[in-house]
Amino acid sequence: MTAGPTHHEADVLIIGGGLAGCWAAITAAQGGARVIVAEKGHCGTSGVAAAGGPGHWWVPPDPGRREEAIARRMATAQGLGDAAWMARIIDRTCRTLPTIASHYRYVPDDDGRIRHHALRGPEYLRALRQKAQAAGAILLDHSPALELLRHADGSIAGARGVSRQGTGGDWVVRAGATILATGGCGFRSHLLGGMNNTGDGLLMAVEAGAVLSGMELSAFFTVVPAGTTMARTMIYSFARYHDAQGRPLDRPPGPHDNAFLAQALAHGPVLCDLSATPEDIRRQLPQISPNVTLAFRRLGIDPFRDRFPIALVGEGTIRGVGGVRVAGPDAGAGVEGLFVAGDVASREPVTGAISGGGAVNAAWALSSGCIAAEAALERVRRHGRRADTPAERTGRAGLHSGRGTEDATAIERAVQAEILSPVKQYFRTEATLATARDRLDAAWAALPHTAGPPTPQARTRRRELAALTATARWCTAGALARRTSLGLHQRADTIAATTPPTSILTGGLDRIWTDSAPAGGPA
Amino acid sequence: MIELLLPARCTGCNACVTACPRDVFDPVPDGPPRIARQADCQTCFLCELYCQEDALYVHPYADHARPQDAGAIEASGLLGAYRRDSGWDEWAEDETLRNQHWRMEDVFRRARGA
Numbered sequence: 001m002t003a004g005p006t007h008h009e010a011d012v013l014i015i016g017g018g019l020a021g022c023w024a025a026i027t028a029a030q031g032g033a034r035v036i037v038a039e040k041g042h043c044g045t046s047g048v049a050a051a052g053g054p055g056h057w058w059v060p061p062d063p064g065r066r067e068e069a070i071a072r073r074m075a076t077a078q079g080l081g082d083a084a085w086m087a088r089i090i091d092r093t094c095r096t097l098p099t100i101a102s103h104y105r106y107v108p109d110d111d112g113r114i115r116h117h118a119l120r121g122p123e124y125l126r127a128l129r130q131k132a133q134a135a136g137a138i139l140l141d142h143s144p145a146l147e148l149l150r151h152a153d154g155s156i157a158g159a160r161g162v163s164r165q166g167t168g169g170d171w172v173v174r175a176g177a178t179i180l181a182t183g184g185c186g187f188r189s190h191l192l193g194g195m196n197n198t199g200d201g202l203l204m205a206v207e208a209g210a211v212l213s214g215m216e217l218s219a220f221f222t223v224v225p226a227g228t229t230m231a232r233t234m235i236y237s238f239a240r241y242h243d244a245q246g247r248p249l250d251r252p253p254g255p256h257d258n259a260f261l262a263q264a265l266a267h268g269p270v271l272c273d274l275s276a277t278p279e280d281i282r283r284q285l286p287q288i289s290p291n292v293t294l295a296f297r298r299l300g301i302d303p304f305r306d307r308f309p310i311a312l313v314g315e316g317t318i319r320g321v322g323g324v325r326v327a328g329p330d331a332g333a334g335v336e337g338l339f340v341a342g343d344v345a346s347r348e349p350v351t352g353a354i355s356g357g358g359a360v361n362a363a364w365a366l367s368s369g370c371i372a373a374e375a376a377l378e379r380v381r382r383h384g385r386r387a388d389t390p391a392e393r394t395g396r397a398g399l400h401s402g403r404g405t406e407d408a409t410a411i412e413r414a415v416q417a418e419i420l421s422p423v424k425q426y427f428r429t430e431a432t433l434a435t436a437r438d439r440l441d442a443a444w445a446a447l448p449h450t451a452g453p454p455t456p457q458a459r460t461r462r463r464e465l466a467a468l469t470a471t472a473r474w475c476t477a478g479a480l481a482r483r484t485s486l487g488l489h490q491r492a493d494t495i496a497a498t499t500p501p502t503s504i505l506t507g508g509l510d511r512i513w514t515d516s517a518p519a520g521g522p523a
Numbered sequence: 524m525i526e527l528l529l530p531a532r533c534t535g536c537n538a539c540v541t542a543c544p545r546d547v548f549d550p551v552p553d554g555p556p557r558i559a560r561q562a563d564c565q566t567c568f569l570c571e572l573y574c575q576e577d578a579l580y581v582h583p584y585a586d587h588a589r590p591q592d593a594g595a596i597e598a599s600g601l602l603g604a605y606r607r608d609s610g611w612d613e614w615a616e617d618e619t620l621r622n623q624h625w626r627m628e629d630v631f632r633r634a635r636g637a
Contacts, residue, residue: 040544041543041544041545041546042541042542042543042544044542045542045543045544045567045569045570045573046544047544050544050567050569051567051568051569053624053627055627055628105615105622107621107622107623107625109625109626115625115628118624118625118627118628119624120609120622120624122569122572122609123609123622141541142546164546165540165546190565190566190585190586192566192567193544193565193567193569194565195544195545195563195565196544196545196565225583227583227584227585227586228566228583228584228585229565229566229567229583229585230583234627234630234631237630237631237634237635238634278633281626281630281633284623284626286608287608287610287619287620287621287622287623288623288624288626288627288630289624289627290605290608290609291568291605293608294568294583294601294604294605294608295583297601297604298582298583298601299583299584457546457560
């Protein structure tokens with residue numbers, strides 16, 4: 001072990017350097033603040049947007065168009081949406097996203113127009129990194145945060161973490177305001193780009209006193225060629241599916257698009273047929289989504305001629321909805337000095353009970369990043385950095401190693417067997433959820449015994465395991481608390497009931513609690 | 524999962540060490556980096572975009588290692604295909620490789636029959 005931690009000081013600390021964290025960094029740095037981004041991996045390749053291709057919810061300010069788009073979204077939100085937040089992110093996205101042209105090479109479409117909202121992930125995140133650096137933000141790559149720091153008055157004072165490259169060792173960043181932009185939790189499924197998204201921010205926030213919302217809205221699975229990570233959806237819009245005997249599988253209408261695939265996969269292989277894809281799209285695919293093409297080529301599959309086996313990969317709260325409850329229009333986390341941006345926050349205000357998909361979630365990530373940064377700047381103006389005020393560490397779960405011999409891999413597999421099972425998640429019942437709860441509680445109880453070497457990698461891994469286990473428990477508790485079906489939460493044993501729209505809140509660590517609150521909430 | 528780092532192509536620039544979001548590579552003094560934590564690879568392929576020598580090969584299967592024959596992969600033409608199709612670096616001015624990501628929403632619309 002090295003001696004003491006490396007100390008840094010900033011006005012604004014941003015934990016996570018993906019889409020939301022980068023926009024927060026750009027906004028705060030352009031506002032004149034000293035900004036530090038602590039990123040677990042590499043800012044520019046880390047996070048689910050970097051390997052994907054985020055569109056953004058995009059509605060130009062033509063008369064009536066935004067009102068119309070919001071009305072449509074409010075209808076699909078099933079009572080959980082907030083029209084004011086929707087208007088806020090549409091406006092912010094339209095005003096801000098085109099500024100990425102300073103570092104992103106937009107290519108005009110066939111009519112010579114620039115479509116500002118559609119960006120390819122690797123190029124977009126590379127551009128965001130460069131833009132953040134150009135604005136003066138300091139990027140700490142390969143520097144996972146492990147816990148938040150807190151003043152005696154309860155306000156957040158920064159964070160502490162480890163560096164996993166270079167000389168290694170611990171770091172401490174003291175900051176006047178802290179923004180969590182750690183992404184959603186994919187439970188270490190093989191979702192493309194999702195392995196760093198282990199719910200760390202959810203755990204840090206709850207330990208610091210924040211409340212979660214919408215965690216039951218987390219049953220989401222995406223089609224991939226079996227065994228791969230390639231969860232890019234476009235090409236499957238022309239898909240037909242067959243069982244191993246070649247019988248076509250019908251997609252019945254319903255809230256879960258892929259539930260029929262989950263059922264079929266429980267009985268045997270499912271094969272995908274893309275032969276209905278138009279010729280011109282086949283030709284364009286390498287320049288639309290180069291990574292989709294490369295996966296097929298390397299597997300020796302001609303996806304437009306050969307039927308190939310598929311699997312479902314869990315997206316958890318990434319394409320799910322739940323996260324830290326946004327406490328107000330400033331993207332505050334309900335804890336002084338702490339703000340949330342992107343998928344770590346509950347997106348109920350902008351997506352309601354259904355998935356925001358790529359577009360709404362990307363617009364949310366950008367906008368909540370900018371809004372959180374502005375609120376953070378305002379807080380620093382009022383209170384200063386307070387870097388010399390004593391602060392305590394808030395982290396608990398998974399940080400203190402070493403009494404027993406439980407195998408981390410076994411714990412992780414036990415958690416995944418519940419939360420990454422498409423059948424269990426798509427067809428929830430009181431009985432399956434109660435079983436899941438008990439198994440997840442057992443996994444949680446085993447956690448403090450998970451020993452390991454004191455390397456930065458092993459310490460990070462232990463904390464990640466605690467975070468994803470906690471997140472699975474919050475999702476399950478929320479699912480038990482919502483006794484009727486709504487959006488991404490479908491109860492196979494639902495009792496028909498009309499209840500006023502409420503959000504399901506949850507939190508707690510050793511003892512998980514749930515509560516309900518009027519939808520829309522204080523935001 | 525990352526399977527190959529081809530020493531004959533590698534210049535030891537360590538761009539992959541930096542760019543890998545999963546911290547899979549370790550730098551080695553005066554030599555090519557080492558694939559130090561293969562099982563941590565998340566099969567995102569992004570390291571290949573940051574390797575200007577096309578010295579890396581990621582196999583699409585993510586669950587466990589599938590050792591690859593370096594000679595066969597060299598001969599396959601698959602090395603560097605992601606970087607080329609993406610129009611990165613020296614491919615940036617090639618008109619046929621221009622980023623057409625903007626077509627995605629149109630494709631979805633056509634699939635819906637709209």
